[in-house]
Amino acid sequence: MDDKIIIGVDLGGTKILTGAIDQKVNILGSPVKLLTEGNGTADSVVKKICGSVEETLNRLNRTINEVKGIGIGSTGPLDIEAGLILECPQLPNLHFFPLRKTIIDYFKVPVFINNDANCLIYGETLYGAASDKRNVVGFTLGTGIGCAVILDKRIINGSTGTAAEIWHSPYRSGIIEDYVSGAGVSKIYKSISGREKTSVEVYNLAREGDIEALQTWQEFGEHLAFPIAWTINIIDPEVVILGGSINAAYLFFKDSMEAHLRKWICQVPSEKTKVIPAKLGENAGFIGAACLVIENLK
Numbered sequence: 001m002d003d004k005i006i007i008g009v010d011l012g013g014t015k016i017l018t019g020a021i022d023q024k025v026n027i028l029g030s031p032v033k034l035l036t037e038g039n040g041t042a043d044s045v046v047k048k049i050c051g052s053v054e055e056t057l058n059r060l061n062r063t064i065n066e067v068k069g070i071g072i073g074s075t076g077p078l079d080i081e082a083g084l085i086l087e088c089p090q091l092p093n094l095h096f097f098p099l100r101k102t103i104i105d106y107f108k109v110p111v112f113i114n115n116d117a118n119c120l121i122y123g124e125t126l127y128g129a130a131s132d133k134r135n136v137v138g139f140t141l142g143t144g145i146g147c148a149v150i151l152d153k154r155i156i157n158g159s160t161g162t163a164a165e166i167w168h169s170p171y172r173s174g175i176i177e178d179y180v181s182g183a184g185v186s187k188i189y190k191s192i193s194g195r196e197k198t199s200v201e202v203y204n205l206a207r208e209g210d211i212e213a214l215q216t217w218q219e220f221g222e223h224l225a226f227p228i229a230w231t232i233n234i235i236d237p238e239v240v241i242l243g244g245s246i247n248a249a250y251l252f253f254k255d256s257m258e259a260h261l262r263k264w265i266c267q268v269p270s271e272k273t274k275v276i277p278a279k280l281g282e283n284a285g286f287i288g289a290a291c292l293v294i295e296n297l298k
Helices: 042-060 099-107 116-127 182-193 199-207 211-235 245-261 267-272 283-296
Strands: 005-011 015-021 027-035 067-074 111-115 136-141 145-151 239-243 274-277
Touching: 005 042, 005 116, 005 283, 015 042, 015 283, 027 042, 027 283, 042 067, 042 099, 067 099, 067 116, 067 283, 099 111, 111 116, 111 283, 116 136, 116 145, 116 239, 116 283, 136 211, 136 245, 145 211, 182 199, 182 211, 182 245, 199 211, 199 245, 211 239, 211 245, 239 245, 245 274
Parallel strands: 005 067, 067 111, 136 239, 239 274
Antiparallel strands: 005 015, 015 027, 136 145
């Protein structure tokens, strides 16, 4: 094993988090966080990605020649084999953008991409909350809702690379992401209170004991139970992991989610399958992305 490092990039609609690991998956230094400004041009988003990689190397006093590869977990959907961002609502100006080739051309090192939810749950399966499990389903709850399926410690991409892209699945009067997302939290809160607040503000209000905010999170938990039930009934995982920024409110929606979930899944998994919070925090995404390099360059 050489001593080259691996860079992981977690590209979301709101933020970019980039960090480095060694080949034994030890985190090196502290990750670099930037706002994505997802409504910006393709050039501006790419500039931020490249800048975050360069800043990570600068902090470690390393050069790109000391990098084995770069893994990118990007908000999707993606064409993983071609390295393209497809029609992504979180990055509206990067539709059908050749992300992998662009980063390869810039840094001249191997680059691998996958869905950001896949990477986050992959990191948690290999080195986090489910490190003792082989078959895992996970959800990322943030700007949108992401889902990942890990079987036998490997990401399931599907025949077109869009396995587990449940965000667009029909639910009530729209799609599931209308209800289970940051915007969904705001929508629920407004329906209860008549006031507009961001999901972060609703979280802070709940921490202060605000009744309407607490009701919002209870209703959010009820909505979340449905996609979890869908995937448990199809995949029968050992465990379900919940990650992402909204998971900070886990204790506010946990009981409601569990109560509704157990009604909609089969008896045996209802008794055995646990839903647990992610363990690696915001580092899970870039760790999982970096592990794409290890997996693909074996």
